Amino acid sequence: MQNITFENIHVSGKVILENDFFRQVHFEEMLNQYDSNFIEFKRMPTLEQFQEKADYLREFHDKYGQEHIRFYFPPNEKPSGDLQQYMEDGGFQTGFLELYAIEPSKFKGKDTADIEVKEVSEEDLHIYLQLQYDEDSSYGVNYAESKREFNRKQFDTPALQQILAFYKGEPAGYTDIIIGAKTVEIDNLAVIEKLQKKGAGSKIQRFVMESFPDKTVILVADGDDTAKEMYKKQNYQYLGFRYDTLKLFPIKENGKEYEPGTLKI
Known part of the structure; x- marks a missing residue:
């Protein structure tokens, strides 16, 4: 069997920013599709680095009216204990995916x-x-x-x-x-x-x-x-x-807040 990694998995969306630390994927055609609008870390971030990128992605997505931020961590690495605790306390939904061939x-x-x-x-x-x-x-x-x-x-x-x-x-x-x-x-x-x-x-x-x-x-x-x-x-x-994490934010319209996904626009 050929060498298969998560790089072989198809992703809808375009890479709009990439460096040796992370890449950002954005899909204007489906802004509310979480798995097509995210940051993927190439190496495991520290707590401070994650907080910085979370603030950045929240600000970026907010410009497009997006109600979420999603992150993927490097394959076969588990986030540190303090990072996991931060995500849990901060209302992130954290899980992991498994690759099969x-x-x-x-x-x-x-x-x-x-x-x-x-x-x-x-x-x-x-x-x-x-x-x-x-x-x-x-x-x-x-x-x-x-x-x-x-x-x-x-x-x-x-x-x-x-x-x-x-x-x-x-x-x-x-x-x-x-x-x-x-x-x-x-x-x-x-x-x-x-x-x-x-x-x-x-x-x-x-x-x-x-x-x-x-x-x-x-x-x-x-x-x-x-x-x-x-x-x-x-x-x-x-x-x-590969571990991933997702946080959803309420949608605000006409002074009211709606749970993510429930507002028809």
């Missing part, structure tokens, strides 16, 4: 006859958009509507495939496949709650493996998510972790 021929997963998986077409694009909208609504109406328009535009992107799964003809799940030169990334894999544990997630992955047998398949899992145990059983290789 597999050669398609080594995939072990269920092949359920009741599940059909296909690339999204013009005819069923509305189904894909609605499934994503329903899932994204938990983050607020404004975000869900912005994401729907973004997904609609992504339909014509050659390096991305939008995938749907059906259980006995009923829409069951979806994912996005990001096609690189040597890798294929499974991104945003989801199965609707009432149809979980019927093999849709495994069948979606098998579709990817069969569609791209000569590429390394990669994905990122939430470190606290039980799905990562499934990936291990399916023969994915664990390649490392």
Whole structure:
């Protein structure tokens, strides 16, 4: 297997500032997408350095009406105790991601006859958009509507495939496949709650493996998510972790404050 790192994971947005300490990514098309607007540290910051960059990013995002600040820390390093305490006391949501990869021929997963998986077409694009909208609504109406328009535009992107799964003809799940030169990334894999544990997630992955047998398949899992145990059983290789942190701020409009994500603008 080729050398895979978090650098292989696709990021929407543009690098607008970079030096030997950090890089800043900004995505004007989706300002409220947290994972596309952030600072990524190349080396672990001290508490004072983190505070300085937090103040900077808050001021920068505030100019665009953004309600969050997000940071990624260097791979395979844990923030120091005083930094973790500062983030906890300051209302940051801190977690970690895990990186996995597999050669398609080594995939072990269920092949359920009741599940059909296909690339999204013009005819069923509305189904894909609605499934994503329903899932994204938990983050607020404004975000869900912005994401729907973004997904609609992504339909014509050659390096991305939008995938749907059906259980006995009923829409069951979806994912996005990001096609690189040597890798294929499974991104945003989801199965609707009432149809979980019927093999849709495994069948979606098998579709990817069969569609791209000569590429390394990669994905990122939430470190606290039980799905990562499934990936291990399916023969994915664990390649490392990366800590991240997020802080949300209330939105102010007409003298009132609204919780992040709830204000439709």
